[in-house]
Amino acid sequence: MIEGIIVEGLIYGIMALGVFLSFRVLDFPDLSVDGTFPLGAAVMAICLTGGMNMGLALLVSFTAGFIAGGITAVIHNKLGVPSLLAGILTMTMLWSINIRVLGSRANLPLLRTETILTSIRTLGEATIGETAALLIFFVIVVLIIKLLLDLFFHTDLGLTMGAMGDNEQMIISQGVNPEMVKIIGVGLSNGLVAISGAFAAQYQGFADVNLGQGIVVSGLAMVMLGEFLFSSNRIGLLTLRVILGAILYKAIMFFGRYYGYYINLTPNDLKLLTGLLIILSLILTKYRSKSLKFRRPAND
Amino acid sequence: MIKLEKINMIFGEGTPDRNHVLRDVDLQINKGDFITIIGSNGAGKTTLFNVVSGNKRPSSGKVIVNNKDVTNHPEYKRAKYIGRIFQDPLLGTAGNMSISDNMLVAGNKGFKGLKISLNRKKREYFREQLKYLDIELENRMSDNVGMLSGGQRQALTLLMMSLSRPELVLLDEHTAALDPRNASKVMELTDKFIDEYGFTVMMITHNMQHAIDNGNRLLMMDEGRIILDISGEEKNSMTVESLIKKFHDIRNKDFATDKTLLS
DSSP: OHHHHHHHHHHHHHHHHHHIIIIIISOOOOOTHHHHHHHHHHHHHHHHHTTOOHHHHHHHHHHHHHHHHHHHHHHHHHHOOOHHHHHHHHHHHHHHHHHHHTTSOSEEEOTTSOOHHHHHHHHHHHTTOHHHHHHHHHHHHHHHHHHHHHHHHHSHHHHHHHHHHHOHHHHHHTTOOHHHHHHHHHHHHHHHHHHHHHHHHHHHTEEEGGGGTTHHHHHHHHHHHHHHHOOOSOHHHHHHHHHHHHHHHHHHHHHHHHHGGGGTOOGGGHHHHHHHHHHHHHHHHHHHHHHHHHHOOOOO | OEEEEEEEEEESTTSTTOEEEEEEEEEEEOTTOEEEEEEOTTSSHHHHHHHHHTSSOOSEEEEEETTEEOTTSOHHHHTTTEEEEOSSGGGSSOTTSBHHHHHHHHHSOSOOOSOOOOOHHHHHHHHHHHHHHTSSGGGOTTSBGGGSOHHHHHHHHHHHHHHTOOSEEEEESTTTTSOHHHHHHHHHHHHHHHHHHTOEEEEEOSOHHHHHHSSSEEEEEETTEEEEEEEHHHHHTOOHHHHHHHHHHHHHHHHHHHHHHHO
């Protein structure tokens, strides 16, 4: 049970890292996530059933997500549309595209297809057991992604991205085109989301166009839950707490699903629970920042 | 070096709110000039800066830098040779990042690649530069800029701007939002940097004494026009009183036309 929660948390944690990048680093509230998550799943599924190399299939999923995110940024940049609307446009268009990717159907089962996870499972069966193998595999995958992301945020481009989310005028003053930074940033964010979708499809054994419904909200809840664990300005810890927040979120959802019937909670209520979690986080953050302001030392 | 030719700026053309902010502004900025600009609210000072920096495109007229027409170049391209400091200390730095990260972003202008250039050598260089400010920021390099006071932030912005040695520096009342002590500290640093690097500067100020004490050239703006452009001996002999008198003399001429219109 606990392994299942952690594995799910890690899979969706990759998506939460993407949401963290757009919402927190870039300050670009991006809803295309609801479309790029199933896009990643669909691309992965169709590539695998077509017999493509698994690593390559993952790369194609990432690229598809990156392009979709880039399109959101371009709509925002060139048409002067708020990022929220640009994201909704991309998300809506992706629903049709995802059905086309899946070959004019809404669902593609992967039960008889060899995936990255089936090979991990067979590897595990012979040695340390299926669940343990999956757990180790995802810990490694998420750790690699997290470290690469940390490394990226230490590059000049990564630092510029962080600065832009805080103060776009500063970036312009430093001779950087903010439109370009947004395209790369939102693209990267949705590339991560697509990878997460690709793993989710393999984990659940199917790709479905409705896989992404409301996913951006759960991603946001994961990011916000993480922010309650500890505060820091070191990027390594910031990304770590996103992943921990994702696991925590999955744990809360698990308990909501399994023990919720004591208070008449059904699985249908989980979206309500997610929303309430976010509202609770917002209230607590507001309260906390107020007390923080009070305590701030008056330095010169 | 930088030339403005017949710049007109009209906001809300074709609406009842039509506002003619800059009227036929011609200006030649020479290398090494330190120009101070005074004028009442709405005289067009900040709009003039917006046109020079590329933040706003003029309705008509040309901006020429080193004999090249840059009127249609976007702000981020011009930022490679124009440095600008705003009145709001928050606009020049990113509050959620450390001092050294901020300095790194400012270090080399233009698109940033996937290089990791914040190494020990660079950090040491930044520390040296911060010591130059003499406000003990060199010991707080990994602190977030958001924790600094307005004066400290503006001093840091000044330092970051000078790291790239811009050809033209625009100071838009950059001490106006600070308390008197910090304002004079930042102004002192400004003078130090200008002396050290020989910057060409345009500075908007509300303080007439500042405008007289600093720089080699003084512009007075009113209703979208440059109504006074003095330099050298004429500027040095100015006092606040004589400046106000001059302002009234010129305005009176304007008023005369209004009076005849009314009578």
